[in-house]
Amino acid sequence: MFVALRDLxxxxxxxxxxxxxxxxxxxxxxxxxxxxxxxxxxxxxxxTPFHADRVVLAQPGMGKTLSFIDSQxxxxxxxxxxxxxxxxxxEPLGITISKVTAAHDRExxxxxxxxxxxxxxxxxxxxxxxxxxxxxxxxxxxAALHANPGDPVTVFGHEFTVAAVSGSAEFSxxxxxxxxxxxxxxxxxxxxxxxxxxxxxLAVQADSSGDFTALDAxxxxxxxxxxxxxxxxxxxxxxxxxxxxxxGLLLGIxxxxxxxxxxxxxxxxxxxxxxxxALGASTASLVRDxxxxxxxxxxxxxxxxxxxxxxxGAMLPAAVPFVVSxxxxxxxxxxxxxxxxxxxxxxxxxxxxxxxxxxxxxxNN
Amino acid sequence: MIRLDDITLTFPxxxxxxxxxxxxxxxxxxxxxxxxxxxxxxxxxxxxxxxxALIAPxxxxxxxxxxxxxxxxxxxxxxLRRERIGIVFQQSNLLPSLTALEQLEVMGHLGSSNAxxxxxxxxxxxxxxxxxxxxxxxxxxxxxSALSGGQRQRVNIARALMNDPSILIVDEPTSxxxxxxxxxxxxxxxxxxxxxxxxxxxxxxxxxxLTRMDAVFTMVDGTLTxxxxxxxxxxxxx
Numbered sequence: 385m386f387v388a389l390r391d392l393x394x395x396x397x398x399x400x401x402x403x404x405x406x407x408x409x410x411x412x413x414x415x416x417x418x419x420x421x422x423x424x425x426x427x428x429x430x431x432t433p434f435h436a437d438r439v440v441l442a443q444p445g446m447g448k449t450l451s452f453i454d455s456q457x458x459x460x461x462x463x464x465x466x467x468x469x470x471x472x473x474x475e476p477l478g479i480t481i482s483k484v485t486a487a488h489d490r491e492x493x494x495x496x497x498x499x500x501x502x503x504x505x506x507x508x509x510x511x512x513x514x515x516x517x518x519x520x521x522x523x524x525x526x527a528a529l530h531a532n533p534g535d536p537v538t539v540f541g542h543e544f545t546v547a548a549v550s551g552s553a554e555f556s557x558x559x560x561x562x563x564x565x566x567x568x569x570x571x572x573x574x575x576x577x578x579x580x581x582x583x584x585x586l587a588v589q590a591d592s593s594g595d596f597t598a599l600d601a602x603x604x605x606x607x608x609x610x611x612x613x614x615x616x617x618x619x620x621x622x623x624x625x626x627x628x629x630x631x632g633l634l635l636g637i638x639x640x641x642x643x644x645x646x647x648x649x650x651x652x653x654x655x656x657x658x659x660x661x662a663l664g665a666s667t668a669s670l671v672r673d674x675x676x677x678x679x680x681x682x683x684x685x686x687x688x689x690x691x692x693x694x695x696x697g698a699m700l701p702a703a704v705p706f707v708v709s710x711x712x713x714x715x716x717x718x719x720x721x722x723x724x725x726x727x728x729x730x731x732x733x734x735x736x737x738x739x740x741x742x743x744x745x746x747x748n749n
Numbered sequence: 750m751i752r753l754d755d756i757t758l759t760f761p762x763x764x765x766x767x768x769x770x771x772x773x774x775x776x777x778x779x780x781x782x783x784x785x786x787x788x789x790x791x792x793x794x795x796x797x798x799x800x801x802a803l804i805a806p807x808x809x810x811x812x813x814x815x816x817x818x819x820x821x822x823x824x825x826x827x828x829l830r831r832e833r834i835g836i837v838f839q840q841s842n843l844l845p846s847l848t849a850l851e852q853l854e855v856m857g858h859l860g861s862s863n864a865x866x867x868x869x870x871x872x873x874x875x876x877x878x879x880x881x882x883x884x885x886x887x888x889x890x891x892x893x894s895a896l897s898g899g900q901r902q903r904v905n906i907a908r909a910l911m912n913d914p915s916i917l918i919v920d921e922p923t924s925x926x927x928x929x930x931x932x933x934x935x936x937x938x939x940x941x942x943x944x945x946x947x948x949x950x951x952x953x954x955x956x957x958x959l960t961r962m963d964a965v966f967t968m969v970d971g972t973l974t975x976x977x978x979x980x981x982x983x984x985x986x987x
Binding site for chain 1: 794797798801803804823824827828829830831832834836838839842844845846847851854855856858859860892908912920
């Protein structure tokens with residue numbers, strides 16, 4: 385690192401330029417990552433705390449994709465899963481998106497989650513209704529409706545009483561209202577003017593001994609691990625797809641920019657590298673120097689970029705779907721540094737190939 | 750000491766080969782300086798490249814302190830150059846980002862990170878001493894762009910001596926200097942050869958100093974021939 389650090393000092397203008405590019409790309413990656421996580425939370429935070437080995441949805445009809453909103457499970461499907469070998473617990477879950485009204489005609493679109501009063505597939509901190517006719521509001525639903533425990537809330541003509549406000553569950557960009565499964569079925573039956581499905585999904589606890597493919601075929605269902613099942617939330621799938629692609633492209637661009645800079649820089653220094661080799665520098669020490677130099681630029685650029693992202697994210701209003709967490713800061717920072725080093729590693733070819741003989745001018749005289 | 754035994758080196762040239770060094774023999778003891786002179790294109794720099802283990806000969810042996818450099822791997826020759834050979838380039842070839850002092854200190858940072866290194870303070874002290882010994886007291890903090898041609902050559906010489914080499918390879922050190930400064934550089938090389946006890950090979954076009962050398966060789970078309978002292982004097986007088 386002896387020469388690398390002095391090169392940084394000597395050519396500080398060039399390194400400030402590339403460091404600024406790294407910083408700006410990191411800002412973009414950081415903001416996009418925070419936004420992606422924020423939007424993802426607004427889609428899936430109701431489901432991610434579930435203790436379920438598999439989530440079971442109804443098999444989609446011809447030409448349709450797997451969807452929480454379209455899934456309608458029959459009681460027979462649930463019974464088939466309950467009776468299957470390797471399955472230790474099955475809990476039905478009803479999900480529907482609906483408009484609800486509170487006092488002063490405050491309206492909000494929310495996700496109604498119908499669960500049994502003994503529902504255990506959720507974390508213990510999350511309260512669920514213990515009586516029919518009562519609701520538990522998530523913080524977002526409470527904020528939208530300005531309803532507090534004891535207040536009435538009307539859902540599709542039925543009046544319910546708010547029993548509690550608990551958790552910050554969101555589903556498909558709406559706040560969640562928890563209700564009993566019986567109430568949920570009543571509401572859905574009224575909405576669809578036909579018999580309500582038994583449930584939207586099943587939260588299943590099972591060991592790995594079960595043949596879930598055969599079971600799915602028998603029960604006319606599609607089951608998958610919890611994280612994979614989230615792709616059945618359409619808004620989540622489309623958002624995560626496009627934002628993930630942008631993040632991937634930005635990381636790729638970052639690696640290319642760093643690689644291009646250090647390739648040009650190394651070619652410019654090839655005379656110095658030849659001299660150092662002629663003086664006895666080992667290729668390993670020159671490689672360490674080159675990668676160390678790139679690492680310094682990356683760590684400073686990425687560190688500043690992530691720092692600014694985190695500071696800005698912390699100041700954003702709560703309504704902005706932006707998350708500052710290790711996943712949106714440390715992870716992209718490590719990815720940026722790692723990919724940047726891979727980019728810089730492409731420049732090593734010049735370091736390795738430079739012939740020390742070129743340091744002796746006119747060797748054929 | 751350095752001994753070149755029956756060295757032959759060829760380069761591809763179109764469909765055939767051109768012989769740059771033709772069965773050359775040379776031995777230089779420590780504390781002595783051997784000059785090689787000859788016309789351009791005669792193979793002098795090729796001989797220096799072989800002697801500095803920068804290129805392996807097609808045949809023959811390059812013995813540096815009894816180590817045959819022609820049989821070593823690329824990594825081993827780099828280590829040999831770092832530890833036993835000092836090279837003074839024709840152009841000073843100083844790194845633009847380093848000060849005069851750092852040009853010397855860098856010599857302690859060229860090897861493996863696991864290798865035993867002199868401490869930074871030791872390196873600095875040695876580099877400072879060397880700069881003083883080549884007449885560059887007070888110039889330690891200057892980068893190459895702030896030094897004169899003669900001063901750059903002095904840094905070049907001091908750098909070559911930084912790792913206590915047993916062999917000093919000097920390639921036309923006065924070619925870019927005026928006569929007065931060139932003479933001062935030759936004086937310095939002679940002084941350093943004795944003071945640092947190096948086996949020095951000096952390639953030069955400048956014939957005015959040949960009589961001060963311990964031995965003189967001429968190279969013509971790849972053939973290295975020893976010149977008797979009288980001949981050397983005659984060459985010098987021309």
